[in-house]
Amino acid sequence: MFNPLHNDLTTTINSVLEDRTQLIEIIKNPASPEAKAVLNLANQVRLMMVGNDVHLRGLIEISNYCRNNCLYCGIRRDNSSLTRYRMTVAEIVATAQTGAGLGFKTIVLQSGEDPFYSAKMLAEAIEEITALGLVVTLSLGERHPNDYELWYQAGARRYLMRHETANPVLYQKLHPGQSLEHRIQLLKILKEIGYQVGSGFMVGLPQQTPEDLISDLELLKELDADMVGIGPFIPHPKTPLGVNSQGDLALTLLMVALARLTLPEALIPATTALGSIHPQGRELALQAGANVVMPNLTPVKYRSDYELYPNKICTNESATHCHGCITTKIYQLGRTVATDFGHNQKWLRRQNHA
Numbered sequence: 001m002f003n004p005l006h007n008d009l010t011t012t013i014n015s016v017l018e019d020r021t022q023l024i025e026i027i028k029n030p031a032s033p034e035a036k037a038v039l040n041l042a043n044q045v046r047l048m049m050v051g052n053d054v055h056l057r058g059l060i061e062i063s064n065y066c067r068n069n070c071l072y073c074g075i076r077r078d079n080s081s082l083t084r085y086r087m088t089v090a091e092i093v094a095t096a097q098t099g100a101g102l103g104f105k106t107i108v109l110q111s112g113e114d115p116f117y118s119a120k121m122l123a124e125a126i127e128e129i130t131a132l133g134l135v136v137t138l139s140l141g142e143r144h145p146n147d148y149e150l151w152y153q154a155g156a157r158r159y160l161m162r163h164e165t166a167n168p169v170l171y172q173k174l175h176p177g178q179s180l181e182h183r184i185q186l187l188k189i190l191k192e193i194g195y196q197v198g199s200g201f202m203v204g205l206p207q208q209t210p211e212d213l214i215s216d217l218e219l220l221k222e223l224d225a226d227m228v229g230i231g232p233f234i235p236h237p238k239t240p241l242g243v244n245s246q247g248d249l250a251l252t253l254l255m256v257a258l259a260r261l262t263l264p265e266a267l268i269p270a271t272t273a274l275g276s277i278h279p280q281g282r283e284l285a286l287q288a289g290a291n292v293v294m295p296n297l298t299p300v301k302y303r304s305d306y307e308l309y310p311n312k313i314c315t316n317e318s319a320t321h322c323h324g325c326i327t328t329k330i331y332q333l334g335r336t337v338a339t340d341f342g343h344n345q346k347w348l349r350r351q352n353h354a
């Protein structure tokens with residue numbers, strides 16, 4: 001077994017993750033000294049397992065059309081107050097090229113579930129972006145496995161699709177017409193195709209319990225997620241959950257830290273949602289186990305319309321500005337900006353053994 005973790009550290013990690021009663025207490029008290037100790041431990045594990053590098057991924061939000069009606073999401077089908085947009089393949093590729101010029105090694109294509117794009121159209125975009133020497137990550141939601149297959153053949157190597165919540169009943173309530181079971185099945189198919197697979201969840205969803213959050217970690221472990229995105233739930237006024245309260249900063253940071261302990265080699269972003277609820281949200285996450293940041297590359301004219309939640313940061317800044325601002329923050333933390341592709345190391349080892 002490949003395990004560079006010092007034995008003592010492994011023992012400490014296990015003592016945190018395996019004592020369920022204690023874990024629930026920590027989750028209930030995310031500002032306690034015990035919780036702070038978990039953040040420090042996660043920071044140590046991060047350094048030991050994935051080093052000091054922070055990986056930058058250029059995010060292009062290609063379309064805000066969505067066929068789904070998720071109760072929390074600002075781009076849900078029923079939000080008629082939103083101006084809808086979708087980028088053409090040429091626009092997507094040109095934007096990726098801008099990203100390459102800024103030094104990004106990975107481009108993330110994200111959208112609502114927009115059936116307007118045929119699998120072939122997106123395969124064309126993926127091929128062209130791959131030909132620029134960039135890695136393509138996709139975050140396009142649920143599609144037919146044949147589409148995932150085609151996009152892998154076109155060159156895409158990572159797929160992000162959060163499980164959102166591991167509580168199947170809550171999942172069902174939040175996602176009309178969808179099921180957790182189906183999502184998990186697709187995540188497993190993505191892994192079988194060969195993708196590095198990203199999952200994750202929101203913290204502070206209405207009715208979410210500490211037990212649910214533990215199930216979220218267990219599901220990430222079961223999926224053997226290569227990437228883990230965790231952010232606070234942020235109520236959007238134009239959604240059915242608009243009057244609910246926002247996810248807690250300290251609890252979200254704690255869950256990021258616990259994700260690092262659960263999957264020591266994972267790529268874990270300091271999410272934009274964390275940066276949106278607190279001015280130092282992303283920096284705090286980078287010191288609690290995170291090692292990825294996803295600056296926004298979406299053309300500014302579309303940005304404010306990709307409003308998953310209100311007060312999303314960086315909606316008025318240019319791609320160049322975002323890149324520069326994030327890079328400065330990373331160096332201020334004593335971290336370095338990665339210059340490699342930033343694949344998951346475990347995935348690379350799997351590739352080499354295949």
Ligand code: SAH
Pocket residue numbers: 072073074110111112113139140141142160161162164201202231232233234235236273308309
């Ligand atoms: N259609 C793609 C991309 C979804 S948007 C997919 O299904 O994967 C990306 C992420 O934004 C979602 O996975 C969700 O976790 C997050 N998100 C959406 N609305 C949010 C809100 N109100 N608060 C916090 N995060 C939200």
